[in-house]
Amino acid sequence: MSARDRLRIAIQKSGRLSDASLDLLARCGLTFRRSRDKLFCFGETLAVDLLLVRDDDVPNMIAEGVCDLGIVGRNVLDEQFLAAGCAGQPAGFRELRALGFGRCRLALAVPQEFQYVEPAQLGGKRIATTYPNLLAKWLERAGVDAGIVSLSGSVEIAPRLGTADFICDLVSSGATLAANQLKEAAVVLESEAVLAAGATLPGDERGELIDMLLRRIDGVIQVRA
Ligand code: PRT
Ligand code: ZN
Structure with missing residues (x-):
């Protein structure tokens, strides 16, 4: 991919993280002009553009250099990080900052009548999930x-x-x-929206923009805390 001088941030197009992601960037002083297809937003105040994508696509877009930063749930980022490891590949993305919104937990849940006391009770049972790698790691740690x-x-x-x-x-x-007659039994991962970046940050103007954005994000998060 040819070098870009404008920074690109991928955020969720429409979903639970979309409004809060846009709000955070607005509080950092960024304003955008939406393109007609609404998938690309041109940054007006700084050389920072937005890509509006599905949350699941954010980690790979960073790894492939299509964008420099992304806002995504830690649940998605960590699951894809572990999946890359299982496939013997370096992930090419990492968490830079926890952003304090989109909080939830990846939890083990059991039928309401089940008396859960400890992970050992799960031995030999079948557990359904869309997060097989995070669950496998948790089960392995619990033996x-x-x-x-x-x-x-x-x-x-x-x-x-x-x-x-x-x-x-x-x-x-x-x-x-x-509503499904289930109850929470154990927390596998505490999650919230995070700012993700590539394994190494760009050393050019984009790196300077990232530093500036991080300082602004830290300021916004501190005011909220
Ligand atoms: O279309 P796209 O792929 O971009 O979106 P998506 O449908 O995959 O994701 P979306 O918008 O549902 O969620 C985006 C992110 O929000 C997740 O990856 C989490 O990081 C975060 N988040 C926070 C949640 C929830 N809270 C949440 N409650 N994501 C999903 N849920 C779902 C959960 O899966 C379950 O079905 O809500 C239901 C449980 O909610 P409660 O309140 O009934 O417990
Ligand atoms: Zn998704």
Whole structure:
């Protein structure tokens, strides 16, 4: 890819992190002009442009150099980091800052009537999740040998369908678990939106822009804390 002098930040196009990501960048003094296709926003105040994408695409876009920074849930970033490791590849992205919004937890959930006390009870059971790598790491640390049922969505109905005994999914209020007669048993990962960057930061003007943006982000986060 040819060198760029403008910085590019990928954020979620439409979803739980979109408004708060735009709000954070606005508080950092950035304003944008949206293109007609609404996937690219040209930075007016600084040489910083936005790409509006699916959250799952943010880590790879950073790794491939399509953008320099991204805002994404730690759950997505860490899952893809572990997946790259499993595939024997360097991830090419990392967390630079926790941003304090989009908070949730990746949690193990069990049927409401199940008396959960410790991870050992999961031995030999099947756990459905869209986060197989994060779950595998947690199970390994706990020394538990359980089956992981990797799904692409609708994880919470897996126990009722009989395709799994337990689930591991994102939880914020807990209402979705309750609606599916499940309860939270253990936290696998505490998550929030994070600013992600490549393994090494660009050494040109873009690096200077990143330094400036980080200082502004730190200021915004401090005021909020
Ligand atoms: O289209 P795109 O791929 O970009 O979006 P998406 O549908 O994959 O993601 P989106 O917008 O749902 O979530 C983006 C990010 O928000 C996630 O990766 C998390 O980092 C963060 N986040 C915060 C959440 C939640 N809270 C959350 N509650 N993501 C999902 N949920 C879901 C959860 O999966 C479950 O279905 O909400 C349900 C549980 O919520 P409660 O309140 O009932 O517990
Ligand atoms: Zn997604």
